[in-house]
Amino acid sequence: MLSHVLRASSGRLGCRGLHAAAPALAELSEWSRVDPAQLSGSSPAALSNLVAGEWTQTAQSLSVVDPMNGEPFLAVPDTQLDEIQPFIDSLRSVPKSGLHNPLKLPERYLLYGNVSRNAAAELLKPEVADHFARLIQRVAPKSYPQAEAEVSVTRIFLENFSGDQVRFLARSFGVPGDHPGQQSNGYRWPFGPVALIAPFNFPLEIPALQLMGALFMGNKPLVHADHKVAVVLEEFVRLLHACGMPRADLDLVHGRGSTVNEILLRGEPRSTLFTGSKRVAEKLAVDLRGKVFLEDAGFDWKILGPDVQAFDHVAWQCDQDAYACSGQKCSAQSILFMHDAWAEAGLEAALAARAATRGLEDLTVGPVLSWTTEAIQAHVADLLAIPGARLAWGGEALTGHAIPPRYAAIQPTAVFVPLDQVLRPEHWPTVTREVFGPFQVLTRYGDASLPDVLAACERMDAHLTAAVVSNSIPFLQHVLANTVNGTTYAGIRGRTTGAPQNHWFGPANDPRGAGIGTPEAIKLVWSTHREIIQDVGPVPDASNQVQS
Ligand SMILES: NC(=O)c1ccc[n+]([C@@H]2O[C@H](COP(=O)([O-])OP(=O)(O)OC[C@H]3O[C@@H](n4cnc5c(N)ncnc54)[C@H](O)[C@@H]3O)[C@@H](O)[C@H]2O)c1
Numbered sequence: 308m309l310s311h312v313l314r315a316s317s318g319r320l321g322c323r324g325l326h327a328a329a330p331a332l333a334e335l336s337e338w339s340r341v342d343p344a345q346l347s348g349s350s351p352a353a354l355s356n357l358v359a360g361e362w363t364q365t366a367q368s369l370s371v372v373d374p375m376n377g378e379p380f381l382a383v384p385d386t387q388l389d390e391i392q393p394f395i396d397s398l399r400s401v402p403k404s405g406l407h408n409p410l411k412l413p414e415r416y417l418l419y420g421n422v423s424r425n426a427a428a429e430l431l432k433p434e435v436a437d438h439f440a441r442l443i444q445r446v447a448p449k450s451y452p453q454a455e456a457e458v459s460v461t462r463i464f465l466e467n468f469s470g471d472q473v474r475f476l477a478r479s480f481g482v483p484g485d486h487p488g489q490q491s492n493g494y495r496w497p498f499g500p501v502a503l504i505a506p507f508n509f510p511l512e513i514p515a516l517q518l519m520g521a522l523f524m525g526n527k528p529l530v531h532a533d534h535k536v537a538v539v540l541e542e543f544v545r546l547l548h549a550c551g552m553p554r555a556d557l558d559l560v561h562g563r564g565s566t567v568n569e570i571l572l573r574g575e576p577r578s579t580l581f582t583g584s585k586r587v588a589e590k591l592a593v594d595l596r597g598k599v600f601l602e603d604a605g606f607d608w609k610i611l612g613p614d615v616q617a618f619d620h621v622a623w624q625c626d627q628d629a630y631a632c633s634g635q636k637c638s639a640q641s642i643l644f645m646h647d648a649w650a651e652a653g654l655e656a657a658l659a660a661r662a663a664t665r666g667l668e669d670l671t672v673g674p675v676l677s678w679t680t681e682a683i684q685a686h687v688a689d690l691l692a693i694p695g696a697r698l699a700w701g702g703e704a705l706t707g708h709a710i711p712p713r714y715a716a717i718q719p720t721a722v723f724v725p726l727d728q729v730l731r732p733e734h735w736p737t738v739t740r741e742v743f744g745p746f747q748v749l750t751r752y753g754d755a756s757l758p759d760v761l762a763a764c765e766r767m768d769a770h771l772t773a774a775v776v777s778n779s780i781p782f783l784q785h786v787l788a789n790t791v792n793g794t795t796y797a798g799i800r801g802r803t804t805g806a807p808q809n810h811w812f813g814p815a816n817d818p819r820g821a822g823i824g825t826p827e828a829i830k831l832v833w834s835t836h837r838e839i840i841q842d843v844g845p846v847p848d849a850s851n852q853v854q855s
Contacts (some may be wrong), residue, residue: 329391335434338549341538348378348569354541358393365390369534369562369665374448374674377711381446383534385561391570394817397558398500398529398574405497405525406556409477416474418551419523424469425550426463430462435546439539443510446536448673449632456805457512464516464808466826473523476826477834488843497525498577503566504591506583507581507676508743511753512535512825513582515543516808520829521580521768522556529558529576531567531582535676563705571595580821580832582637585741585769592819600821600832602813604741605637605771607803608764610786611645612777613654613754617799620789621776622654626661627773628803630719633673634745638772638794638804641741642748644726644760655723659700662719665745675715675744680704683717683744689737695725719745726750726759730766739767757785764790771814774801801854 330722341352355362358425364384386394407415429435443454479494501521505514514532523526532540544559555678560567564587571579572594580600581591588603609628611621628640645654665671675683687702701720710716730752731740738748754759764773773792775783778799787797793815796802806812806824813822822828 316546333429333546333549333703335432335438338545338567339438339542340545341440341542343445346373346380346445346456348373348376351382352538353382353562354384354526354538355776356386357541357544357554357557357559359397359558360553371446371508371535371538372711372713374446374535374676374710374714376709379540383537384561386560386566386574388566391560391566391573393560394529394558394560394570395574397527398570398576399501401500403499403577405499406527406852408497409494409816411525412661413474415525416477416523417471418553419519419843420468420470420473420552422547423465423473423519423523423770424702426464426547427462427469429550430458431466436462439511439542441725442539442542443493443536444670446538447507447510447632447635447676447814448670449635450670453632457509460512460808461515464845465519467808468519472826474629476829484842485839486847487845491838491840494837494838494839495524497834499526500529500565500574501526501833502529502571502574502576502579502751504532504564504579504581504583505530505532505540506637507533508632508637509798510539510828514540516823517580517582517832518557520823520833522552523829524833526578526674526833527556527558529574530554531560531562532566533563535565537561540696541744554630568594578835580831582821583780595802597819600820601817602637602771602821602823604638604769606641606741606767606769607638607772608642608644609640609774609776609801609803610760611646611649611654612782612786613646613648614776614777614779614782614799615646615648616778618652618654619659621649621799622657622661624776624800624802625654625658627805628720629721629747630662630665630672631747634676634719634747635675635677635743636804638806639743640774640803642729642750642763643752644739645749647751647753653742655699655749658679658721662700662721665719667705672705672709672719672745673716675717677743677843678715679713680715680717683715683720683742683746686737686740686746687722687743690722690724693724693728693734693737695728699723701745701759715744717745719783721747721749723751726752726756729763730759741769761786762788767770769814770816772796772803772806772812774803777799793820793822 361704367385368382369385370379385474440454552759582602585604609818699721701718770792772794775786776798814820
């Protein structure tokens, strides 16, 4: 039955060798194993682990259901503890000095410039871009433009790190020493064995950008993505093989988070990048004795300033930030602070009207993979118990669909909570709970209560994205000067979501905070500083040297 959707492997995968200079000429059918158009309960697909360059099977598998109708359509290796030794051995076989570094096999920087260029060229092909966009849609239902944006961000990232750009990531510097023959040089050095764990909501973009960064800097990563969406990552790894990536440069482990946790404990990667929930992030920080970089939960705020302008655009952006991808973005707008001027201009009604146009037919709202409808409705009820709170819109379960009950299917929803109640200690944890779905809190402030808004921003714990929507320079200055979020958009077009590859994306105010996308993010997360002080002489006359 699996053969319905398994494409034949050409046997050419990954055979282009170290230099990989040939242009990307692979056909989709040569490397792809899964056809998103065919994938269904009657034509399921099966995934494989990859360890030490070999695709392997496990004794048991996890069944992933089609989020639109509940039919089992993917069999994902359910790696058991008695099957993890090869992953541990593979991690332990990697020297701390990495697969390459500025002094070892520097030609591998060029190899990865070429792999990156080849993969970008593949993603530029309409049929390949469409393949990934549709595969994303099948496992993490979102509108086609949202899915396609993941593919183009990934492609442009790969274009950015083509040619010499990978070796430029490892640029070193030198400082003259104290005497002839002495010079200190600062290098970006790999960690060697590393791990990368990715969540379900961006099945391609997050693991692709991070694993390439790990490889560029000379590490060998063990990669894992949430089993519900891991098919997309596996397809990307197969594409990389076809584009010249040596097969043993990266291991891929499918299955449960707890199994991966055990591999990390026993395999002891020198650094682990985790993207996902705060709960797991904090567990790994303890288990791995702090050797982590984290991109965890977001409770993202937007402040609409006193100057009302570009009303329709701002309303559109607020709706996109709260509800695109059904709110399943770590950057999704969680709380909207509306200046009185915006409230009086009728913003709430405009937002309600936009929310009402979202529907299942084009996946502008869709299944929520980490909450149930009942759990979101219970959270809404908790908020509505706060004095002065009211349902602004939504709150009803979606109807006329076959989304399985393990996933939420709910209208885009907003609850208004008065600002003074938001700040009350007894309500604060409820108001600031991250709902990874189409849900936001609205509140309102005036000029006199701006300090309360800033107090709320100060009290939050997760400082990922934020937006200050205003073109008033003094207002922007004041808010920006007194807040800390790692990715903050400022100006009348300010948003919280839609980060491209061309700027840093990541949390701030936490020394474990990671970044994604840019050269600075790659260098921070995937390399460490090493200083080599050359001191080769001439050696001074020993008789003139003072003992101290
Ligand atoms: N800050 C960011 O850049 C960013 C980006 C996307 C998502 N997120 C956050 O991710 C969360 C939603 O994703 P999720 O529900 O998939 O998160 P999750 O923490 O449940 O799972 C994330 C990944 O961790 C793995 N995992 C689970 N337990 C593990 C363990 N003990 N050891 C090792 N790995 C383990 C899972 O298999 C999955 O691959 C939200 O909180 C969201 O804000 C953050």
